[in-house]
Amino acid sequence: MKNVAIEMKNVSRKFVSPTGKITLALRDFSLTVHEGDFIAIVGPTGCGKSTTLGMITGLNPPSSGSVKVFGKSVQGIDPNIGFVFQADAVFPWKSVIDNVAIGPIFRGTDPKIAHDMAADWIRRVGLTGFEHHYPHQLSGGMRKRVALAQTFINEPKILLMDEPFSALDVQTRALMQEELLGLWSEKKASVIFVTHDIEEAIALADRVIVLSKGPGSVKSSYEIPLARPRDISEARYSDEFVHLSKQIWSDLKDEVQI
Numbered sequence: 001m002k003n004v005a006i007e008m009k010n011v012s013r014k015f016v017s018p019t020g021k022i023t024l025a026l027r028d029f030s031l032t033v034h035e036g037d038f039i040a041i042v043g044p045t046g047c048g049k050s051t052t053l054g055m056i057t058g059l060n061p062p063s064s065g066s067v068k069v070f071g072k073s074v075q076g077i078d079p080n081i082g083f084v085f086q087a088d089a090v091f092p093w094k095s096v097i098d099n100v101a102i103g104p105i106f107r108g109t110d111p112k113i114a115h116d117m118a119a120d121w122i123r124r125v126g127l128t129g130f131e132h133h134y135p136h137q138l139s140g141g142m143r144k145r146v147a148l149a150q151t152f153i154n155e156p157k158i159l160l161m162d163e164p165f166s167a168l169d170v171q172t173r174a175l176m177q178e179e180l181l182g183l184w185s186e187k188k189a190s191v192i193f194v195t196h197d198i199e200e201a202i203a204l205a206d207r208v209i210v211l212s213k214g215p216g217s218v219k220s221s222y223e224i225p226l227a228r229p230r231d232i233s234e235a236r237y238s239d240e241f242v243h244l245s246k247q248i249w250s251d252l253k254d255e256v257q258i
């Protein structure tokens with residue numbers, strides 16, 4: 001049995017606005033993620049998906065319930081956790097290689113070694129030749145590759161991804177999904193991937209969690225039995241994939257109806 005990486009038990013999260021308005025973002029939310037699991041979370045807008053990730057990072061403590069990472073209550077930022085968000089988190093004034101090397105340098109690695117490590121990760125994400133370009137000289141997909149290299153170089157044990165590919169065009173997005181699975185399969189971090197796209201969730205994950213509309217709680221959970229390593233472009237057209245998409249959409253559509 002694999003070890004538990006993330007455990008959220010009966011978590012609720014309330015926000016109070018400056019005018020005193022109370023929003024209950026999550027209610028009685030429980031989730032267990034084992035080492036090496038790839039979990040996708042889908043749910044209607046405002047149901048608490050980003051709030052969930054924020055609680056795992058320690059940026060956003062729960063109002064009640066418990067959040068544990070590798071068996072310990074979350075207290076502050078954990079260096080085992082990497083993030084990739086929708087917006088590019090690259091530094092515009094730094095070159096690609098300096099952006100990718102920043103994590104190891106920050107942790108005290110000799111800059112020469114950090115740059116060698118960065119060059120290797122730049123090769124792995126297919127950006128060799130662009131080491132000395134700046135982010136504004138790259139396409140959206142290339143910037144996302146820089147963000148992946150910048151995250152994977154730190155070898156996070158947990159990877160939290162909040163709609164990381166949603167700003168990309170359909171083709172680049174499909175390529176990035178394949179690349180993410182390739183990178184993930186080497187080290188098998190535990191991943192929580194938030195998306196609005198049901199097909200993206202099924203294509204990537206071992207398990208897809210559907211959240212109810214806010215205050216969010218787990219509405220349903222689907223094991224994804226597609227084989228690994230996964231050829232997403234093939235798997236998308238299988239009967240199994242289409243059947244799962246229909247089931248998950250039928251759950252989700254009740255939550256998004258206005």
Ligand SMILES: Nc1ncnc2c1ncn2[C@@H]1O[C@H](COP(=O)(O)OP(=O)(O)OP(=O)(O)O)[C@@H](O)[C@H]1O
Binds near residue numbers: 023
């Ligand atoms: N800092 C905050 N202060 C007040 N309310 C907040 C705060 N952060 C989130 N909320 C509220 O909590 C609820 C959940 O927000 P959250 O961003 O987690 O949803 P989400 O599912 O990620 O949404 P989306 O899919 O639109 O990104 C929303 O009603 C939001 O307005």
